[in-house]
Amino acid sequence: MAKAERLDLIAIGRSCVDLYGEQTGGRLEDMLSFAKYIGGSPTNTAVGASRLGLRTGLLTRVGEDHFGRFIREQLVREGVDTRGVVPDPERLTALAFLGIRDPDTFPLLFYRENCADMALVADDVDPALVASARAVLINGTHLSQPGVFAASLRACELARAAGGKVVFDIDYRPVLWGLTGKDAGENRFVADAGVTARLQQVLPLCDLIVGTEEEVHILGGSTDTIAALRAIRERSPALLVCKRGAQGCSAFPGEIPDSLDEGVVGRGFAVEVFNVLGAGDAFMAGFLRGWLREAPLAQCCEWANACGAIVVSRHGCSPAMPTWEELQAFLHGGERPYRLREDRALEHLHWASTRVGAYPSLTVLAMDHRSQFEALCERTGAAPERIAAFKSLAVRAVDRVAGGDPGFGVLLDGRFGMRALETAAAYPYWIGRPIELPGSRPLEFESSPDVATELLTWPASHVVKCLALYHPDDPPELRERQERQLLRLQDAARKTRHELLVEIIASRGGAVDEDTAARAIRRLYQLGMRPDWWKLEPDGRAATWRNIEAAILEHDPHCRGVVLLGMSAPPDELVASFAAAAQSPIVKGFAVGRTIFADTAEQWLRGAIDDDAAIDDLARRFSVLVEAWRDAKRRAQTQAIRETA
Incomplete structure (x- = not known):
């Protein structure tokens, strides 16, 4: 293997798909639906530490299956190095079903029979990769079988030989050692001398050992926590950290005192316990963020406690992990609700700082029109069934221009564009999809009246686009009704984990000046709207865009940005409007439709051109606007440099 990039941490062991019951307060038997996340204690910690700014990697096996691919793709999205993630064609990726019944009961069912991650062997451990890391993290579950025990031991020995540290997360699950029935996955402690003996074999190699009181008991061979800690200390000089739930933690760099309270502690945080699953992994991530950067021990404990408190309040394990920015806001942002x-x-902040991907530029072919295509069919005499085929051609046209660049995208509807949406799933492009009933004012939603139920049927990659014919000076009753709909939609989008693009067209509701769009945006922000994207009308006045940018940055500096709509403007008029918009960094590009496709679609529906000619024409027209936008941005940047020189 070539020389590996330097990492802070390599986590070794469990990697699975967590299927989390979306209903709470009942038995796992009564769950109706499950949210899918990546999981497994070391995988969660690798994600959590990456979000906190550490360079992390994972050493494990996953099945060469759909879930294994999901794990690898999600790790990449989270910034976790996957060079040590070995695909296993013989075994399936492990699963875990989890539920939240009450503050003390969290049913947990492991599907780990002959699973991929438990097939990890010593030969899977690449010496160069391990040597590239400042620390390796092993866990107790992967000491339960000979093969994974050997792999963990090999990684520890290689790390120590290269001058790295060894971190041991005791991670005791009795069910995974065959000590309980398979339906008792949430059971945290069963005393067993054989388990204690096996775990203690790695103690001489460890620099940091972390566990709950129950986990300290199994490692130390005693249900007296102080006695267990002293037994561990006899076998290892490592820093010992005992997690104590709501009481925070106690850290012991040297001799073990007579009381846990005499250890080094960090500030604790009182929050309502919603879900304990994953809190320990977040604790480890927070502690390592400090420990690997040589922060004071009390600060390491405080960061660990804070990360655990944040995650214990949320649904899921890996998706609940805080980012560094979020952790700092939690620590220094004043009072928080229980x-x-x-x-x-x-x-x-959690949502905005964990979104996947960055978009310094976004140019989109908007093909989500419905009523306009129906009108084209009436004019040309074409069957409406043909609309779907034309929209699929548009995806091929975008790909011809984009060439795999994720800064391109398509807007497609589910009524006529479903086949095109399915095709677009194979490409790396941004995908937007409309939810509004075309032309509705006040705003209504297409398909199900319950917008959340509708969004549950959409893939996570689809950005929810909503057009509102909204003017800040609309009559109060109309305005407030539309605002309630937008707030309902935002709530649904967040709960279903979809990004949201809000498109505002004010010009159909009244006069528009250079402050109209900014006033509309401000009002919606003040009501609680925080869309990921705005889509706004073109405007040739630079002051308009300065006002818009100021409104957005004042209320949500994490907003992804603005894209321009076309309003069926002739290409030369639209290009002329780019100059003013391009001066604003908040404007990332455009999402234009009829300016590009109207003539092409009409010719194709009349049978005047074939598929290849339609793709050629769409690609040509789209390219013209893309190049015009890029040129406008270049000129704006050059001007800005000159003005600051």
């Missing part, structure tokens, strides 16, 4: 998940500012 039910932490009701902290809207923190939850928005």
Whole structure:
């Protein structure tokens, strides 16, 4: 293997798909649906530490199956190095079914019979990769079988030989050692001398050992926590950290005192316990963020406690992990509600700082029109069934121009564009999809009246686009009705984990000046709207865009940005409007439709051109606008440099 990039941490062991019951307060038997996340203690910690700014990697096996691919893709999205993730064609990726019944009961069912990650062997451990890391993290579950025990031991020995540290997460699950029935996955402790003996074999190699009191008991061979810690200390000089739930933690760099309270502690945080699953992995991520950067021990404990408190308040394990920015806001942002998940500012920061991908530029072919295509069919005499085929051609046209660049995208509807949406799933492009009933004012939603139920049927990659014919000076009753709909939609989008693009067209509701769009945006922000994207009308006045940018940055500096709509403007008029918009960094590009496709679609529906000619024409027209936008941005950047020189 070539020389590996330097990492802070390589986590070794369990990697699975967590299927989390979406209903709470009942038995796992009564769950109706499950959310899919990546999981497994070391995988969660690798994700959590990456979000906190550490360079992390994972050493494990996953099945060469759909779930294994999901794990690898999600790890890449999270910034976790996957060079040590070995695809196993003989075994399936492990699964875990989890539920939230009450504050003390969290049913957990492991599907790990002959699973991929438990087939990890010593030969899977690449010496160069391990030597590239400042620390390796092993866990107790992967000491339960000879093959994975050998792999963990090999990684520890290689790390120590290269001058790295060894971190041991005791991670005791009695069911995974065959000590309980398979339906008792949530059971945290069963005393067993054989398990204690096996775990203790790695103690001389460890620099940091972390566990709950129950886990300290199994490692130390005693249900007296102080006695267990002293037994561990006899076998290892490692820093010992005992997690104590709501009481935080106690760290012991040297001799073990007579009381846990005499250890080094960090500030604790009182929050409502919603879900304990994953909190320990977040604790480890927070502690390692400090420990590997040589922060004071009390600060390591505080960061660990804070990360655990944040995750214990949320649904899921890996997706609940805080980012570094979020952790700092939690620590320094003043009072927080006891039910932490009701902290809207923190939850928005979590959402905004964990979104996947960056978009310095976004140019989109908008093909989500429905009524306009129906009108074209009436004019040309074409069957409406043909619309779907034309929209699929548009995806091929975008790909011809984009060449795999994820800064391109398509807007497609589910009524006529479903086949095109299915085709677009194979490409790396941004995908937007409309939810509004075309032309509705006040705003209504297409398909199900219950917008959340509708969004549950959409893939996670689809950005929800909603056009509102909204003017800040609309009559109060109309305006407030539309605002309620937008707030309902945002709530649904967040709960179904979809990004949201809000398109505002004010010009159909009244006069528009250089402050109209900014006033509309401000009002919606003040009501609690925080869309990921705005889509706004073109405007040739630079002041308009300065006002819009100021409104967005004042209320949501994490907003992804603005894209321009076309309003069926002739290409030369639209290009002329780019000059003013391009001066604003918040404007990332455009999402234009009829300016590009109207003539091409009409010719194709009349049978005047074939598929290849239609793709050629769409690609040509789209390219003209793309190049015009890029040129406008270049000129704006050059001007800005000159003005600051």
